[in-house]
Amino acid sequence: MAKQGVLAVVSGFSGAGKGTVMKALMEKYDNYSLSISATTRDPRPGEEHGREYFFVSEAEFERMIASDALIEYTRYVNHYYGTPRAYVESQMAEGRDVILEIEIQGALNIRKKFPEAVLIFVVPPTIEELKRRLLGRGTETPEVIEKRLKRAYEESDGMELYDYIVVNDTVDECVERLHGIICAQHEKTAVNGELIARMKKELKEMTEQ
Amino acid sequence: MAKQGVLAVVSGFSGAGKGTVMKALMEKYDNYSLSISATTRDPRPGEEHGREYFFVSEAEFERMIASDALIEYTRYVNHYYGTPRAYVESQMAEGRDVILEIEIQGALNIRKKFPEAVLIFVVPPTIEELKRRLLGRGTETPEVIEKRLKRAYEESDGMELYDYIVVNDTVDECVERLHGIICAQHEKTAVNGELIARMKKELKEMTEQ
Secondary structure, three states, X not given: OOOOOOEEEEEEOOOOOHHHHHXXXXXXXXXXXXXXXXXXXXXXXXXXXXXXXXXXXXXXXXXXXXXXXXXXXXXXXXXXXXXXXXXXXXXXXXXXXXXXXXXHHHHHHHHHHOOOOEEEEEEOOOHHHHHHHHHHOOOOOHHHHHHHHHHHHHHHOOHXXXXXXXXXXXXXXXXXXXXXXXXXXXXXXHHOHHHHHHHHHHHHHHHHO | OOOOOOEEEEEEOOOOOHHHXXXXXXXXXXXXXXXXXXXXXXXXXXXXXXXXXEEOOHHHHHHHHHOOOEEEEEEEOXXXXXXXXXXXXXXXXXXXXXXEEOOHHHHHHHHHHOOOOEEEEXXXXXXXXXXXXXXXXXXXXXXXXXXXXXXXXXXXXOHHHOOEEEEOOOHHHHHHHHHHHHHHHOOEHHHOHHHHXXXXXXXXXXXXX
């Protein structure tokens, strides 16, 4: 049986470039499975069911809650967001490292249920740069940008709750840092209980011979 | 000013191949400084003062203790072993990652004084392989090998106290794993307090404009 994969939660300010980094990470390395969240909010233009989110009705979401089909869920601005259990657990069991790109409340819910999960927060090099990136998209009104910065300010309160803070200066470097952190997680003592037990047993047998 | 370097403690069973791995790590990457311990035990054939250890007298060692010149020390089989402070602190301040190759008691002393230090335990793939490596040296008597295996058995009790367990299957892979773990340490939230404080301050200023 393959060794269980790592569960990695990636959060970060809107505009920090998480999406681009995730895409590059998936393209470069083949050990990752990206979990897709379920939500009751409407799809935005360009979003696809099963790609950005599973878009489900309120009733459907509540059925998922009731049948324990979500490993975590949260309600934010009148909508549900949650992580379907089946995909995450099957991928991890196959030894694949699963990435959840979710918000802070979801991240903290994951921490409670999966103490071995690694929580990573992606930040831009500076807030000036964050604003530049938000402006650079050219698609958002000043009001929306202001709202995102305010939201980032609120979110910054939770940064200390993450295990790692990764600066997204260049996509390539950020990808390498994320990959390095997640790989290192496989060597954590807490996930190597079997190896430790086997070593102790073998040493005991050998010294008793 | 350079960001503070990481303090990494590397321990492992005698025969796990730590020495070879450390040498390869130092040769491959230039961000590391290897701390040299002080000891009151006699040099073994082939050991050099200032390379394997600083060999000092009992009186000298006790002067080092008294003047707080050691960041940790321990007594083992009638001899002192300790880590000189000056080198470790100056290298870390320059942003270099410092490696201490020390035994478990020393490792636990470091943990108390440097909670941000990362503790890594290197193991062979199997105990059979450990025995093979010890035998393969061809320099040790069966009694010495037996003593080393007994010592490994005692040491295995402390494995859970380390942060990471790294298997030394091949030197190259082991080097990469160690390097990955130590690099990831730079992104730990606990060592990025300044970055977090700066982000929060910048976000506050920007949203208050």
